[in-house]
Amino acid sequence: MVEGQIHIEDSVIKAALESVPDPEVPVLTVLDLGVVRSVKLKGNTVYVDLTPTYSGCPAMDTMAVDISQALEAKGYQAIINLVLSPAWTTDWISENGRKKLEEYGIAAPLDELSDKRALIDGDRVVKCTNCQSTNTKLISQFGSTACKALFQCEDCLEPFDYFKCLK
Amino acid sequence: MSVDRYILSLSDNSMILGHRLSELCGHGPTLETDIALTNISLDLFGQVRGFLSVLAARQGSDVTEDSLAFLRREREHFNCILTELPNTDFAHIIVRQYFFDVFHKMQLEVLQQSTDQDIAAIAVKSLKEAKYHERFSQSWMLRLGDGTEVSHAKMQVAVNTLYPYVHELFDLTEWEKELIESGVAADTETIKEEYYRLIHQTLAQANLSTDGLSNRYAKGKHGMHTENLGFILAEFQYMQRAYPQMEW
Ligand SMILES: [Zn+2]
Numbered sequence: 001m002v003e004g005q006i007h008i009e010d011s012v013i014k015a016a017l018e019s020v021p022d023p024e025v026p027v028l029t030v031l032d033l034g035v036v037r038s039v040k041l042k043g044n045t046v047y048v049d050l051t052p053t054y055s056g057c058p059a060m061d062t063m064a065v066d067i068s069q070a071l072e073a074k075g076y077q078a079i080i081n082l083v084l085s086p087a088w089t090t091d092w093i094s095e096n097g098r099k100k101l102e103e104y105g106i107a108a109p110l111d112e113l114s115d116k117r118a119l120i121d122g123d124r125v126v127k128c129t130n131c132q133s134t135n136t137k138l139i140s141q142f143g144s145t146a147c148k149a150l151f152q153c154e155d156c157l158e159p160f161d162y163f164k165c166l167k
Numbered sequence: 168m169s170v171d172r173y174i175l176s177l178s179d180n181s182m183i184l185g186h187r188l189s190e191l192c193g194h195g196p197t198l199e200t201d202i203a204l205t206n207i208s209l210d211l212f213g214q215v216r217g218f219l220s221v222l223a224a225r226q227g228s229d230v231t232e233d234s235l236a237f238l239r240r241e242r243e244h245f246n247c248i249l250t251e252l253p254n255t256d257f258a259h260i261i262v263r264q265y266f267f268d269v270f271h272k273m274q275l276e277v278l279q280q281s282t283d284q285d286i287a288a289i290a291v292k293s294l295k296e297a298k299y300h301e302r303f304s305q306s307w308m309l310r311l312g313d314g315t316e317v318s319h320a321k322m323q324v325a326v327n328t329l330y331p332y333v334h335e336l337f338d339l340t341e342w343e344k345e346l347i348e349s350g351v352a353a354d355t356e357t358i359k360e361e362y363y364r365l366i367h368q369t370l371a372q373a374n375l376s377t378d379g380l381s382n383r384y385a386k387g388k389h390g391m392h393t394e395n396l397g398f399i400l401a402e403f404q405y406m407q408r409a410y411p412q413m414e415w
Contacts, residue, residue: 055292056213084217085288087295120302140199141303142206146296150199166295 004034004092013039013046016070023062024145027104030063034092037083045077051088053166054146090166105129107151107162115165119149128153129160169342170283171222172245173352175235176343176388177278177286178218179246182236183396184267185211186403187254196257203303204260210296217289237407241396248385249332251395258311258318258325265304266329269365270336272297277353286351305369312373319374326375333366335385343388 008014008031017036022028030036030050037049048067052060064080071078090109093101098108107126110118117123119141126136133155140150148161188208195201219232249267254260275297278290311318337355339347346352370377406413 052213052292054210054213054296055217055289056209056211058209084292085284087288087292089295120306140203141299141306142199142203144202146206146209164299 004089005031005094006036006038008039010039010041012074013041013071013076016074016076017067020063020066020070023059023066024147025101025104025106027100027106028093028097030067032094032097032100034094034097035063035088036067041076044075045079046071048078048080049083050080051083051086053088057146088166090163093163101163102129105160106148107160109163109165112165112167118162119164126151126162128156128158130158131156169345170351171226172342173346174218174222174286175243176245178215178222179244180250180267180271181211181218182215183244183246183399184250184263185209185215186399187250187252187263188260190254191260200257207264207300207303210293210300214289214293214296217292221285221289233407237404241392241400242390244392244396244400245388245390246396247332247335247338248387248393249329249335251387251393251399252329252332253395255325255328256321258321259328261304261307261311262322262325262329264300265308265369266333266336266366268297268301268304270362272301273358273362274353274355277355277358280350281353282350308369308373308375312370312375322373323375326370326377327380330377330380331383332385334382335387337362338385338388340388 008017014031017031017039018029020030022030022033025033033053035051035053037051038047039049040047048071050060050064050067060082064082067080068078093109101108107129109115110125114125118125119138122138124134124136127134128136130153133153135154136151137154138149139152139159142148143150143161147163147166149164150159151162152159185208188204188211191201192205192208193201195204215236216232219235223230223232223235249263252259252263272294275290275294278286279294281287281290308322312322313319337359339355343352347354367377
C-alpha cells in the first residue's frame with residue numbers, strides 16, 4: 001500500500017517544501033498535492049523524488065526548480081529525481097489539501113465511481129463550491145488545466161472547476 | 168535493437184497524433200473542444216517525453232530526448248498511418264481520435280505487465296489519461312453520429328476515410344513478434360476481437376456504418392508513410408533544423 005502523504009523527519013526541510021506552491025493551483029503546496037514521493041538527506045544534499053500528476057503536466061519543471069530553490073535558500077544542495085512509478089493518483093492529495101481546494105473554488109475529486117457518473121452520465125453529484133448545491137452540470141470534460149473539468153451550478157449559476165479523479 | 172524500435176513506435180503514435188491535435192490550438196470549433204483537444208495533445212506529448220527520455224538514457228552518447236524527437240527522418244518513424252492523417256474537419260478529428268483511443272487504452276492495459284520496467288511504468292501512468300481521452304471521443308462519436316442530418320453525414324464520411332486504416336493498429340512486425348515472446352511488447356492479437364467489438368458497438372449506437380469498406384495499404388510501422396508525415400515533420404522539426412541544438 002502506497003501512502004499519499006510521506007513522513008519528513010527534518011522540520012527545516014519540511015518547512016522549505018511546505019513553502020513551494022503548485023504553480024497551477026497555487027493554493028496547494030507540493031506536499032498537499034502528494035507529488036513529493038521521498039526525501040532523503042545525505043550530508044548536505046537533499047534527494048527528492050518527484051512524480052508528475054499528468055504525464056504532460058507543464059508545471060513539473062517549474063516545481064522541480066522551485067523545490068531546488070527553496071532547499072538552497074535553507075543552505076542545502078538539492079537533487080530532484082523524476083519518478084513515474086507508482087503513478088500519482090488524486091487519492092494522494094492530503095485532507096488539508098482537499099479543504100484548501102474547496103475554499104479556493106475548485107471542487108475536490110470524488111471517488112472513481114461518482115466521478116464517472118458526473119463526467120460520463122451527466123449525473124448531478126459534484127457539489128458547487130459557492131453554494132454547496134449538487135444541482136450542477138458538466139460544461140467541459142477538460143478545463144483550464146489537464147487535471148480539471150469545468151462545471152456550472154444551476155442554482156447560483158457559478159461556473160467552477162472540478163479536480164478530476166485520477167486513479 | 169528491436170526494443171528501441173518498439174519504444175519509438177509507441178512513442179511515435181502519441182507524438183504524431185499529439186502534433187495533429189496541437190495544430191488545432193486556437194482553431195477548435197468551440198472553446199471547450201479546443202481546450203480538450205490540446206489537453207489530450209499535452210497528455211500524449213507527456214507520454215512521448217517519458218518514452219524518449221528512457222530511450223535516450225539507454226542509448227547514451229549524444230542521443231537526447233530532443234534529438235530523438237526532432238532529428239529523425241520520415242523512414243525512421245514507426246507510427247501507424249491513422250495518426251498522421253489530416254484533421255480535415257471535426258468529424259475526422261473525432262473519429263480518428265476514437266479509433267486510436269480505444270486501441271491505445273487496451274494496448275496500455277496489456278503493457279502494464281510488460282517485462283520492461285520502464286515501459287510498464289509509463290503504461291500505468293498513461294492508461295489513466297487514455298481513459299479520459301476515450302470518454303471524450305466516444306461521447307462525441309455518439310453525439311455527432313446520432314445527431315443532425317449534417318453531423319451524421321460528416322461523421323459517415325470520416326468513418327469511410329479512416330476505418331480502412333484501423334487494421335494497421337494490429338499489424339505485427341517481425342521485431343515486435345520477438346518482443347512479444349519475451350513479454351516486452353503487447354500481443355495485440357489478444358485484444359483485437361474485443362477492440363472491434365467495442366468500436367462496432369459504438370458505431371452502431373451512433374448510426375454509423377462500415378459496410379463495404381475494405382482495408383487500405385498501411386505500413387507506417389515499417390517506416391513507410393503517406394505524404395502527410397513529410398509535411399508534419401517539416402513543421403515539427405523546423406526549429407531544430409534551422410537552428411541546430413537550439414534550446415528554449
Ligand atoms: Zn452554486
